[in-house]
Amino acid sequence: MGKENTTTSSLDDLIEKAGGCAVIDGGFATQLETHGASINDTLWSALCLIKQPHLVKRVHLEYLEAGADILVTSSYQATIPGFLSRGLSIEEAESLLEKSVTLAVEARDKFWDAVKKVPGHNYNRALVAASIGSYGAYLADGSEYSGNYGPGVDLEKLKDFHRRRLQVLVESGPDLLAFETIPNKLEAQALVELLEEENIQIPSWICFSSVDGENAPSGESFKECLDIINKSGKVNAVGINCAPPQFVDNLICYFKELTKKAIVVYPNSGEVWDGRAKKWLPSKCLGDGKFESFATRWRDSGAKLIGGCCRTTPSTIQAVSKVLKERS
Numbered sequence: 001m002g003k004e005n006t007t008t009s010s011l012d013d014l015i016e017k018a019g020g021c022a023v024i025d026g027g028f029a030t031q032l033e034t035h036g037a038s039i040n041d042t043l044w045s046a047l048c049l050i051k052q053p054h055l056v057k058r059v060h061l062e063y064l065e066a067g068a069d070i071l072v073t074s075s076y077q078a079t080i081p082g083f084l085s086r087g088l089s090i091e092e093a094e095s096l097l098e099k100s101v102t103l104a105v106e107a108r109d110k111f112w113d114a115v116k117k118v119p120g121h122n123y124n125r126a127l128v129a130a131s132i133g134s135y136g137a138y139l140a141d142g143s144e145y146s147g148n149y150g151p152g153v154d155l156e157k158l159k160d161f162h163r164r165r166l167q168v169l170v171e172s173g174p175d176l177l178a179f180e181t182i183p184n185k186l187e188a189q190a191l192v193e194l195l196e197e198e199n200i201q202i203p204s205w206i207c208f209s210s211v212d213g214e215n216a217p218s219g220e221s222f223k224e225c226l227d228i229i230n231k232s233g234k235v236n237a238v239g240i241n242c243a244p245p246q247f248v249d250n251l252i253c254y255f256k257e258l259t260k261k262a263i264v265v266y267p268n269s270g271e272v273w274d275g276r277a278k279k280w281l282p283s284k285c286l287g288d289g290k291f292e293s294f295a296t297r298w299r300d301s302g303a304k305l306i307g308g309c310c311r312t313t314p315s316t317i318q319a320v321s322k323v324l325k326e327r328s
Contacts, residue, residue, distance in 0.1 A: 010127060010175055011203040011236055014069055015262065017124050021299045021324050024070045024129075024266050024307025025063035026317045032059060034313075042140040043086070046078035049096045050086075053103060060107035066314040067321025069124045070305070071108060072178050073169075075100035076133040077140070080164055094168045101172035104128045122325060129205075130174035134181050135161055145211055147183035147218025158190035163198070170200060177204035181242050184218035185225045195234035205237035205264050205305070213247035222251075226258040239264035242309040245294050246270070252301040262304040269311035292319040299324060 015022045029045040035055050041047045048056050056074050063071060078100055083093035108126045115123050135158055136144030143149060149158075169177070177200070179191050191206060206229055211217050216225055229235050238261050240251050245267040255263050269291070295306050306324065308316045 011262070014124060014127055015304050018069050019325065021303065022069040022124075022305050023067055023317060023321045023324060024264070024305055025060075025066075025068040025072055026266075026308035026312035026314065027268070027310045028059060028072070028074055028076075030311050031062065031313060032056070035059070042077075043082055044077040044137075044140070045074050046076070046082070046096070046100070049074060049078060049099055049103075053099060056100075057103045057107045060104050061111060062314045063317055064107065064111040064123075064126060066318040067123065067325065068126060068307070068317055069321075070127050070129050070176075070307070071104045072129045072131045072180075072307075073100040073104045073174065074131070075165075075169060076131040076180055077137050078165075079133075079138045079161075080168075081161075082138055094164075097165060097168045098172040101128065101130055101169060101174050105173060127175035129176045129178040130169040130172070132162065132166065132169065132177060132179045134179075134183060134187055136183055137181060144181040144183050145209055145217050147216060147220070149184070149186075153186075155186060155190050155193070158187050159194050159197075162190065162194055166194060166198060166200070170198075170202065174202065176202050176236075179204065179206045181209040182206055182216075182225075183209055184216055185220045185228065188225050189228050192228055192232045192235065195232065200234055203236040204234060205239065205262075206235055207239050207241040207264060207266070210240060210243045210247055210251065213243070213250060222254065223258055226255070230259055230261070235261065237262035237264045237305060239266075239303070239305070241266045243267050244270055245291065248294070249297055249301055252298055252303050256302045263302055264305035265298055265303050266305075266307035266309045268309045269316075291316050292323045295320045296323055 029039055037048050037055055039045055039047050060071050080093045105128050112125050115121050134144045182188055208216050215221055229238050248265050248267050252263055298306055
């Protein structure tokens with residue numbers, strides 16, 4: 001399943017073209033809210049696929065203009081069960097998953113068609129990564145930050161949950177897959193097995209969250225988690241997303257000891273999300289300048305893909321892109 005082209009080279013080529021470290025986009029929901037979207041909902045940013053798809057494309061274009069080399073689709077919390085719970089049919093749910101990829105691809109193509117004609121531009125033709133959030137993201141109860149899915153959730157249940165969404169997203173034509181905020185070893189195992197069972201032929205990365213800067217949210221060691229991923233030829237990169245930026249440098253160094261795969265990091269701004277109350281807690285937020293200096297350190301420590309997650313913005317990514325491309 002998927003495009004029968006290079007499993008590794010599209011991502012590797014992009015990293016090389018970017019000077020050894022490619023830039024991922026930033027917070028999506030944050031930017032949608034800036035444009036007036038109301039997304040305090042179990043579907044989160046996926047709600048805009050239904051109500052305001054034009055805003056989704058607008059945000060993609062803003063990140064491209066900021067210098068993002070990779071666009072992550074708005075499908076993080078877009079699941080078939082989630083859409084069904086809102087009264088949509090299976091066909092409508094699958095169509096919305098397809099739309100998440102189509103909007104990103106259309107934005108990428110529109111931007112590239114314009115910019116490639118400009119002499120001396122400093123952009124790369126971006127890749128589109130289809131976002132696949134964890135089971136906990138679908139539950140919308142904060143369990144993507146605890147890894148506690150309860151005794152009723154086993155390997156087969158997680159594979160069944162992810163399978164059809166994975167199939168639909170791959171069939172929609174993204175360049176790669178981004179599995180995000182994975183909180184435990186069990187779900188990592190499910191994803192690795194699913195990639196094999198579905199014979200996925202496009203690159204992918206698996207990113208974990210972390211609440212202590214040392215382990216997966218479940219308390220399991222990253223060594224346990226990466227031992228599983230290292231056995232897979234279908235996973236091209238591994239890393240951290242939606243964790244405090246202060247954790248990232250040490251985790252890059254730790255991951256480098258555990259894997260030969262490319263390391264991807266896109267932390268949040270430093271603020272803390274209360275998954276149950278569904279609000280951001282007051283805490284120290286990194287400004288764009290500080291995030292930019294962190295990004296150079298992460299690159300020097302060995303990260304090959306760097307971006308931002310929650311509460312980061314196009315100005316954050318512009319600062320990161322500028323400093324990384326200056327040094328490449």
